Amino acid sequence: MLHNEACNAHEEIRRRRAKEVSFSDLALHEERQLYTLDKYFQDEEAEPSYQQAGKKITPKLLLEAIRTLPEEKGK
Template identity: 55%
Template sequence: MNEPIRTQWEIRCAFNACCKRSLMNEKLVAYRDMKRRQLREVSFSDLTQQEEDQLCTYDTYFANDEAEKSFCVAGKEITAKLLAETLHSLPDEKREAVLLL
């Protein structure tokens, strides 16, 4: 018993059914994953203050440094105040060029 040769229409219908089945399965997997994620995730606005404090950190890079920061160039000590005064004394065009670097 030979199976009759399928017509183009039957082939299209079979392919269409296969595509629909695949899309339905992917939709179900996506909904399942979304539901799992919703059960595990918590919005920041729903956290208590204590839970929120456990998640944050505070930067203390220069908290203990009382001295003014400076560096040496060609044997001359450069402080932030000296650098600011020098930049302020430059003409506008040159100041913009330096600040762009």
């Protein structure tokens, strides 16, 4: 039984090695395809905001709200 499991494991390793390619073996055009691009701040002109209770909250609105608080509560 263990002999069969060992044979299966070795066969699986051989199959993986046949499919896998080292990064150093890739052609330049293949290597350039292996990246991702995060798009978090693509529109840098846009002001970050979020929704709360159906209202859009922006940093400017938040700052204005803090400025209207009494001095002791603003700290």
